[in-house]
Amino acid sequence: MTKKGKKYYVVIYDGIDPATGKEKRRWVAAGSRRDDADKLVTELTKRSHRGETVVSEKLTLGQYLTTRWLPVQESRLRASTYDSYRRNIELHVIPALGERLLDRLTAEDIDLFYASLLREGRKKKSPGAKGDAKGLAPKTVHNIHVMLNKALSDAARKGTVVRNVVALADPPSLQARKRAEIKAWDIDQLVRFLDEIASHRLSPAFFLAAHTGMRRGEVLGLRWRDLDLEAGRVSVRQALVSVAYEVSISDVKTGTSRRTIDIDADVVQVLRDWFKARTEERDGTEPAADDLVFTKDDGSWLHPDTFSQLFDRTVARIKVPDISLHDLRHTHATLLLKAGVHVKVVSERLGHANVAFTMNVYQHVLPGMQAAAADTFSLLIRNARSEATSDLDERDEGDSVEEGDQ
Structure with a gap:
């Protein structure tokens, strides 16, 4: 090992050059810290003892x-x-x-x-x-x-x-x-959007996204066999993604993204009506189980960017805060948390890795929930004290009665 200027180098012996008969040596940069250089020397020594060679290819x-x-x-x-x-x-x-x-x-x-x-x-x-x-x-x-x-x-x-x-x-x-500020609509703004998009052919896709918090690719990658309308459940198993503008089916984002989401009667009815609409578009032939739920009228896949652009154009026409399609997912979570739904349930619906991640993302909602929790705890204390005082008054009244009898 040697040092030049502020940097250390390990000098490796590469044998004899047959053309010149001189020793071949190669200098390997070891950084500016002596400890790093020592570690490199130790590693090279171990490799030498194991009979491994140090690659000298100029790459x-x-x-x-x-x-x-x-x-x-x-x-x-x-x-x-x-x-x-x-x-x-x-x-x-x-x-x-x-x-x-x-x-x-x-x-x-x-x-x-x-x-x-x-x-x-x-x-x-x-x-x-x-x-x-x-x-x-x-x-x-x-x-x-x-x-x-x-x-x-x-x-x-x-x-x-x-x-x-x-x-x-x-x-x-x-x-x-x-952390980027989370944008979300309140309930009135969400209703305004859903009313505006209702006349569009693809309104059922936005209705489902708003009611489940599913990601864009998860909505567009949904198959008919992923729907259990009798039980009121949607299974998220794959996603439609765009890579270099080429559309393909991919696995969901993470292991926890593979999930089952409960849906209400309104969503079930919207999906039933959509099934009938798709059957009519197919000249009376019902969609196959493996067909994607939301497609163009000819059955071809929707490009995710086109879906987002439709959302953006609709938002631009109405008087609501400017948010992205992904913020529709944040809207779903925020409204549930503000309504008192447990954060673990919200985390499961969104397919987050864990509850801690959900709490970190939506910490802007939690302070209000903590205030409500503080009020609840205070009420418990007041009720307990009130009951204790009432019991004491009853005992005092009973003692007075006994003394009067005497």
Whole structure:
């Protein structure tokens, strides 16, 4: 191990060059901290004792990500996740670090890369983009870090690189980030929207979304066999998603997203009427069990973006706060919580991972519920004291009667 300037390097002996007869040595950057350099020396020593060789191939980060790592991930990841990785590599990583040799990449390089993204955003601008550079959100940069950490961890595990330098970098902290404000309608505003959309062919889809809190893709991915109208239940088993504007059926977002939601009699009737409408559109042929519930009149799939745009156009026509289609889900949850429905029930309807997540997202609703709880507790105390005083008065009255008898 040696030090040049403020950085440490581990010098690896690669044998004799047959052309020159001289020793071949390769310098591996070990960072600016002595502890990190010592750990690298220990790791290389262990590899040597196990008979493993250190790869000396000259491979750039861009080459590794695009030709070796990313193709393997395509069959292992959800389509939307794979597309997110691909776009982040193309738009952010390659323009900044794509030409950097893997064995020359340092944690400091990664730190500076993150700082640049937070400050300036992506280096590869869209054609015709105007205005000053805008930094990426910490959550976006953190997602890039997660991707790179996995990629370089795989490279280290397979011996492509000596170690994963991304693990030594400092990604943006998400602890202090400001949570986006939750937008939701009150009950009158929701009713106004449902009345406005009622005349549209796809109004049953919005009616279901408002009454269940289902995500856009879950509503559009619903099959007829996922409905049990006799029992009043909807089973969420898949989603219709758009990846690079191509529509496909995907698994639901998480394990807890696979759920069953109870629906009321009004929703059941709307869905029964919709079944009849679809049968008429199919010239009297009833939809098959595996057909999607909400489609175009010819049975083809609806594009999720088209569904959102219909919502946006409807909202723009009426006097209600401007919210997104996803905020219809927040509206469902907020109205239930304000009505006193237990947060665990709301969490299950939304398909959240746990109750704690639901409470964190809808903490703006909970303070009012806590105030009601405080009033309830105070009332319990007052009632208990009132009963105790009443019992005492009865005992005192009884004692007085006994004394009079004497």
